[in-house]
Amino acid sequence: MKTLVFVSLVGLFLHDTTAVMHSLRYFFTTSSEVPNFPEFVAVGMVDDIQVGHYDSNTKRVEPKQDWMKKITEDKADYWEWETERAVYYQQSFKVDLDNFKQRFNQTGGVHIVQVMVGCEWDDETGDVNGYDQYGFDGEDFIVLDLKTMTWIAPQQQAQKLPQQECPDWLKKYVNYGRSSLMRTDLPTVSLLQKTPSSRVTCHATGFYPNRAMMFWRKDGEELHEDVDKGEILPNHDGSFQISADLQLPSDDWGKYDCVFQLSGVKEDIVTKLDQREIKTNYVNPIYMIIVIIAVVLFLVTIVCVAGFCLYKKRNGERAKWKHSNMFFIFTSGE
Structure with a gap:
């Protein structure tokens, strides 16, 4: 079954005006x-x-x-x-x-x-x-x-x-x-990356209204190549989110920044491309192997300690039983 989706372009706007x-x-x-x-x-x-x-x-x-x-x-x-x-x-x-x-x-x-x-x-x-x-x-x-x-x-x-x-x-x-x-809610803007070699995503969420723009710049000039702009999407609370991906630059990262513009708000939100500010869930496989080995060694250690304690406990009970039995024989002999 085909699904028909109506898309309406409201039109471009100037971010430094309050007209809506x-x-x-x-x-x-x-x-x-x-x-x-x-x-x-x-x-x-x-x-x-x-x-x-x-x-x-x-x-x-x-x-x-x-x-x-x-x-x-x-x-x-x-x-x-x-x-x-x-x-x-x-x-x-x-x-x-x-x-x-x-x-x-x-x-x-x-x-x-x-x-x-x-x-x-x-x-x-x-x-x-x-x-x-x-x-x-x-x-x-x-x-x-x-x-x-x-x-x-x-x-x-x-x-x-x-x-x-x-x-x-x-x-x-x-x-x-x-x-x-007519309210205006500013977003939270973050830099995200899946892996060290993947694109850097500039993500803004929580803004209102949905008349917004996001783009990447280099040396103050808007980039059109190596950039993938996403659509404005709704959040469950009535606010909106948008993202723009940038291919990893081969030159100085300090030349790049992400710009978010919201209708009715004069000042742009500018986020510099800084590797220290990038959020990711990526974990280096080497670190993962080290963590797994450490966990395994920790579990083996616990098992060994538990086995040793159990062994000592059982030997202690046997020694105590033998001592009691010998005392019983000795007293009975008397």
Whole structure:
């Protein structure tokens, strides 16, 4: 079974500005014959943070952030309203799935329709961008209208979130969760290495938001060769992590440093490439052999000492028994 993953590029940012590109995305997944998985799942994301969830098993939209509960102060029936919309989407996308299966002459088996709709808003310039994507069985799906010779979405349901409605709600959500969404948490940066000959990894974890960059420099210039940049990944506590690998330099290590930049924070976190600061779990095989030999000798010594003590104890008991027996014979003879 193929899996479709929607990836959105929020865009580049300048690390010395406090401007933030906010985003609101809805992910809808309709499936058939997928074991232990709801037929329909809807997830709402604000700035890549999950804020709401609905599936065909629970049949109710539930908030995933405490600050999202504040929205009932302005709209008391908000969650009921969202649930009604989710039920409508569930029915609508079920029809889409059936239509796709008929179009491709497919009946049984596992099939998945995924839809992502949303918008982005720059809180400094006010610019708004909207988007929607359709996917069927792991492939992006669009249809060519032969009458107009234009590419269009296969169903009108791909336009379920009006362009004006999306940024309006996005601004409301950002206002409700401003204290959480607009916070900045600096990371812990470490240099890691598996073996003395492997690449050096610069790893930053615990930062927020996820609009961050990491790269290696040599003599103050960003390196593009011999560098492997990783993606920003989420941590279990809502923060993020990122890493960048550097091929071991053949020249002076003092020329190299790792730079971490976080949106909204003016100062970079710069970590010099210093072999003394590298953390590793690597153990030299020679040292390992020495440790094993030392452990074996220690165990042999313990066994020998225990055997000697046991031997002495047994001989002492025998000598004591013989002495007692001789005393008994001697006294009996009298």
